[in-house]
Amino acid sequence: xxxxxxxxxxxxxxxxxxxxxxxxxxxxxxxxxxxxxxxxxxxxxxxxxxxxxxxxxxxxxxxxxxxxxxxxxxxxxxxxxxxxxxxxxxxxxxxxxxxxxxxxxxxxxxxxxxxxxxxxxxxxxxxxxxxxxxxxxxxxxxxxxxxxxxxxxxxxxxxxxxxxxxxxxxxxxxxxxxxxxxxxxxxxxxxxxxxxxxxxxxxxxxxxxxxxxxxxxxxxxxxxxxxxxxxxxxxxxxxxxxxxxxxxxxxxxxxxxxxxxxxxxxxxxxxxxxxxxxxxxxxxxxxxx
Amino acid sequence: xxxxxxxxxxxxxxxxxxxxxxxxxxxxxxxxxxxxxxxxxxxxxxxxxxxxxxxxxxxxxxxxxxxxxxxxxxxxxxxxxxxxxxxxxxxxxxxxxxxxxxxxxxxxxxxxxxxxxxxxxxxxxxxxxxxxxxxxxxxxxxxxxxxxxxxxxxxxxxxxxxxxxxxxxxxxxxxxxxxxxxxxxxxxxxxxxxxxxxxxxxxxxxxxxxxxxxxxxxxxxxxxxxxxxxxxxxxxxxxxxxxxxxxxxxxxxxxxxxxxxxxxxxxxxxxxxxxxxxxxxxxxxxxxx
Numbered sequence: 001x002x003x004x005x006x007x008x009x010x011x012x013x014x015x016x017x018x019x020x021x022x023x024x025x026x027x028x029x030x031x032x033x034x035x036x037x038x039x040x041x042x043x044x045x046x047x048x049x050x051x052x053x054x055x056x057x058x059x060x061x062x063x064x065x066x067x068x069x070x071x072x073x074x075x076x077x078x079x080x081x082x083x084x085x086x087x088x089x090x091x092x093x094x095x096x097x098x099x100x101x102x103x104x105x106x107x108x109x110x111x112x113x114x115x116x117x118x119x120x121x122x123x124x125x126x127x128x129x130x131x132x133x134x135x136x137x138x139x140x141x142x143x144x145x146x147x148x149x150x151x152x153x154x155x156x157x158x159x160x161x162x163x164x165x166x167x168x169x170x171x172x173x174x175x176x177x178x179x180x181x182x183x184x185x186x187x188x189x190x191x192x193x194x195x196x197x198x199x200x201x202x203x204x205x206x207x208x209x210x211x212x213x214x215x216x217x218x219x220x221x222x223x224x225x226x227x228x229x230x231x232x233x234x235x236x237x238x239x240x241x242x243x244x245x246x247x248x249x250x251x252x253x254x255x256x257x258x259x260x261x262x263x264x265x266x267x268x269x270x271x272x273x274x275x276x277x278x279x280x281x282x283x284x285x286x287x288x289x
Numbered sequence: 290x291x292x293x294x295x296x297x298x299x300x301x302x303x304x305x306x307x308x309x310x311x312x313x314x315x316x317x318x319x320x321x322x323x324x325x326x327x328x329x330x331x332x333x334x335x336x337x338x339x340x341x342x343x344x345x346x347x348x349x350x351x352x353x354x355x356x357x358x359x360x361x362x363x364x365x366x367x368x369x370x371x372x373x374x375x376x377x378x379x380x381x382x383x384x385x386x387x388x389x390x391x392x393x394x395x396x397x398x399x400x401x402x403x404x405x406x407x408x409x410x411x412x413x414x415x416x417x418x419x420x421x422x423x424x425x426x427x428x429x430x431x432x433x434x435x436x437x438x439x440x441x442x443x444x445x446x447x448x449x450x451x452x453x454x455x456x457x458x459x460x461x462x463x464x465x466x467x468x469x470x471x472x473x474x475x476x477x478x479x480x481x482x483x484x485x486x487x488x489x490x491x492x493x494x495x496x497x498x499x500x501x502x503x504x505x506x507x508x509x510x511x512x513x514x515x516x517x518x519x520x521x522x523x524x525x526x527x528x529x530x531x532x533x534x535x536x537x538x539x540x541x542x543x544x545x546x547x548x549x550x551x552x553x554x555x556x557x558x559x560x561x562x563x564x565x566x567x568x569x570x571x572x573x574x575x576x577x578x
Binding site: 025028030032033037040083087090092093110111116118119120124126127131138139141142143152153154158159163165 | 314
């Protein structure tokens with residue numbers, strides 16, 4: 001399975017869907033303010049790896065559905081991911097001037113516009129999920145609204161960020177306690193959105209409850225493994241990577257491999273259709289090592 | 290129709306539903322960070338007039354449904370309204386230290402917590418709408434997710450706030466141009482959420498498309514009239530009220546009365562069931578004059 005080829009084929013579908021959504025807002029009958037449109041686009045084009053939306057599509061395929069069933073969710077999770085980056089970069093949070101080598105949104109525009117662009121992307125994520133659904137799809141779409149809001153809200157992404165800021169500020173406690181707190185933060189800041197993408201993508205493709213539950217566990221492990229991989233890349237580049245200071249690089253690598261193995265075990269025997277999802281899990285956890 | 294008695298009867302239903310939702314987040318199996326829970330509650334208890342949720346309930350009744358059908362939306366619109374106040378008060382926006390005589394959220398907590406509490410309330414609004422729906426309700430709930438996200442997003446609340454900040458910063462243009470721009474801002478910052486509340490409440494009660502459309506027009510007029518009433522109250526208290534400086538107090542009062550008359554015309558002949566909604570419209574537009 002050539003994961004790069006799979007991604008190269010799927011990413012344009014996602015990019016076109018994101019583009020169409022932003023165009024509809026910026027150039028519709030009631031256009032949005034141009035500064036807002038610009039700030040919403042800023043981190044989306046050029047964007048990141050689109051890993052979450054590609055996984056949503058692959059999860060739909062893994063349960064026998066068409067990738068296109070998960071496309072609204074692909075757009076929605078990329079909007080939520082982007083909003084979280086914009087707000088995390090704000091002066092009152094991580095105070096970052098650069099992201100992916102370009103000015104952060106509050107630097108390229110201003111702070112108020114950055115807060116509001118994040119707010120708009122979060123809100124539009126739910127609009128995308130609700131929009132254009134057939135009557136017969138309504139209950140699946142609504143289930144995914146629930147999953148995405150739970151993953152993104154106080155119990156998920158937002159709660160994880162609150163604890164992350166408190167963790168950075170405190171800087172004390174035993175290594176064991178700190179490692180446990182970091183794991184809980186990563187589960188909410190990173191793994192929750194992987195879960196919404198993967199379990200949600202399969203849900204939109206009509207997966208049964210057993211497969212949904214297996215993919216929820218798969219996504220949890222892949223999300224944590226992805227975060228460890230991120231920390232290892234930061235360590236290579238000399239940046240602080242706090243879980244590694246607590247755990248050591250070899251332990252982290254072994255831990256990530258164990259998570260990958262357990263994740264792949266969840267979807268063992270799912271056949272060829274699940275091969276892209278397996279390949280993406282390996283890519284997410286082993287990339288550039 | 291005693292509007293005060295109607296509100297006194299309905300508000301406890303809404304308060305209990307909001308309380309139950311916040312309690313579920315703060316004290317569930319996976320509890321949220323306590324600072325986040327506190328910041329999310331801060332402007333909700335004690336809260337405001339709960340006008341939007343009461344209107345959602347009254348709209349459900351106006352089309353022959355039970356008020357309870359609109360309760361999830363009542364919670365959701367109060368969450369969205371509260372999130373918008375928290376973010377509008379931030380130092381990078383209106384920089385307000387007080388709201389309803391108490392410290393704003395970024396003063397009572399800190400700026401990062403205020404941004405995140407707003408984010409969480411916005412996200413939970415959609416969780417409330419998705420949660421606990423019967424299979425048979427799914428397409429109505431999804432329609433309301435669409436309505437609320439459209440009203441709250443780049444085309445509605447958020448876009449209105451972006452233009453409002455630009456309007457305050459610019460401070461130039463002819464009186465006519467400025468009045469037209471302010472009207473467009475009020476339509477998005479205020480009327481859009483009234484529309485989501487009222488049209489959405491009726492939608493959840495199973496209203497037909499004709500009644501939904503009439504209530505959308507009703508809500509638009511009531512929302513603009515409510516904003517004018519707010520400006521008139523600010524003028525009484527000596528605060529700046531920009532539309533009045535452009536238009537004059539008598540013109541504003543006449544304009545608000547005309548909007549009320551047109552709104553009531555939209556639901557003429559709807560009988561006793563619509564009486565609470567009529568009374569709330571009068572209250573919203575004529576309060577304390």
